[in-house]
Amino acid sequence: MSDLYIGSGNWILGRVNERYGLPFQPRPAQLKRIGQLGPLDTAGYYCDPGTGKTLMSTVSALHKIIETPDLAVLVIMPFPVLLPQWTEWLRNIKGVGKVVQFQGTPKERAAMRLGDAQFIVMSTPIFKKERERILRELKGRPLLGIVDEAHCIKNIGSQTYKAVRDTFQERLMLLTGTPLTTPGDAYAYCRLVSPPIYRSERHFRNLHVGDEDFFGKVTSWVNLDMLRENFLNSSTRMLKEEALADLKQPVYKLLDYAMAPAHAELYERLVEEQLLLLEDGSKIDATSASRLYNAAQQIIANWDHFSGNPNNRAAVFDVVESVLDEVGCVRNDKVNWSDRAQLAGMGEIVRAPKIIIFAQYRMTNRKLVQELAPYGAVACFSEVTPAQQAKNITRFMEDPTCQVLVANPGSAGYGWNPQKVCSDVLFVEAPTVPRDFHQGIGRVYRDGQEFTPVIRICRAAGTIQHRLHHNLLEKDALANSVQTAYQDLKDALRGS
Incomplete structure (x- = not known):
């Protein structure tokens, strides 16, 4: 299966390299993930910090743009400090279309034109606030969402989770190096990336909650092997030791x-x-x-x-x-x-x-x-x-x-x-x-x-x-x- 993913990754990368000029090429472990997840409409890149989530998701997104030329990619992240890095990265790729860093005062944002953008980079607060305007200006174009630092969506009751769920029902990538704090966090990721696995939160809890205390806090989890398999469905987990074997250990x-x-x-x-x-x-x-x-x-x-x-x-x-x-x-x-x-x-x-x-x-x-x-x-x-x-x-x-x-x-x-x-x-x-x-x-x-x-x-x-x-x-x-x-x-x- 690994060789199959490498072959698929080489094919995707070859198509992307024909049209775009990447600043650098993926490593073998990254290429395998591109081959595994690149063809999927929804995917989770749960890879250690520094292992290349940005590169892998970008290659996959560019491949999707080749397949669907009018695709609009919305890159969303909870921390505004990350916006310039994403914007600079995308603009340094030769052949990429219009990249809009959507931030600033309401007046500054109002002056920005989004309808012809290929990539729109924004924070989650701006996404939630301007979501209707963005969709209106894109005029029905197909959408791909890339959520960086995707642990921001793990609370299924949050407005961020609901906005992501309602906007990107067809194409979505979740990126985070630290997805889980508890086993219960896996439910939100599964619902966005692989919705059929769990019919509801109640279904999830019936399968995986062992015991609860007087306050309703989970004290033991069960069927964790099943949960891990479901969590990694249409997703991948990559550690630094695999992706960057020559990396100096702390x-x-x-x-x-x-x-x-x-x-x-x-x-x-x-x-x-x-x-x-x-x-x-x-x-x-x-x-x-x-x-x-x-x-x-x-x-x-x-x-x-x-x-x-x-x-x-x-x-x-x-x-x-x-x-x-x-x-x-x-x-x-x-x-x-x-x-x-x-x-x-x-x-x-x-x-x-x-x-x-x-x-x-x-x-x-x-x-x-x-x-x-x-x-x-x-x-x-x-x-x-x-x-x-x-x-x-x-x-x-x-x-x-x-x-x-x-x-x-x-x-x-x-x-x-x-x-x-x-x-x-x-x-x-x-x-x-x-x-x-x-x-x-x-x-x-x-x-x-x-x-x-x-x-x-x-x-x-x-x-x-x-x-x-x-x-x-x-x-x-x-x-x-x-x-x-x-x-x-x-x-x-x-x-x-």
């Missing part, structure tokens, strides 16, 4: 450190106060557990805030500075960048040191940007507008004086490709959703990387961060995996 470093005694004492007291808000010995559901975990983790990096003393500096910032020193970052007022440029002119390999620092919480991100301003730190988290985030990412990738990108994994952990300029990642706070952790690593662990990625994870002794790290290693979402008794949660919050 080095993981756990940075365990101790908080100052007064800080540790404050952490203990505040955690105890949070626990006392719950009835002693009562059952704690996933929602309250998640709230407690988040509250506890914020105390670790924000000693000044929770103590009310601006002079109290959390020990994690000393850890951060030691990592910057190890990476080679230097305060901009201490380095002569023109001297470095001269060294490069002499043939020396001079690489501007850069690091991505992920933190979960706005308060921590703000503090990191403030602390690391001497290193030219820029930010990507919810308090920064999407337009400014895009500018910050560009500066990080192009400006040697911008040595640090501070980000929330959900804001800058997806879709952009800094692997040629950066190989170091530091998690100051543990993500509560494992998907964000793996996507964050995927920024530097991907095709095109020039150095071995180094992933550092901070863990404060005697705190919740040890339990969070354990949950991440089990690749299970915290809110869905925690259904525990009072004493167990109390031990977890105290790092026991």
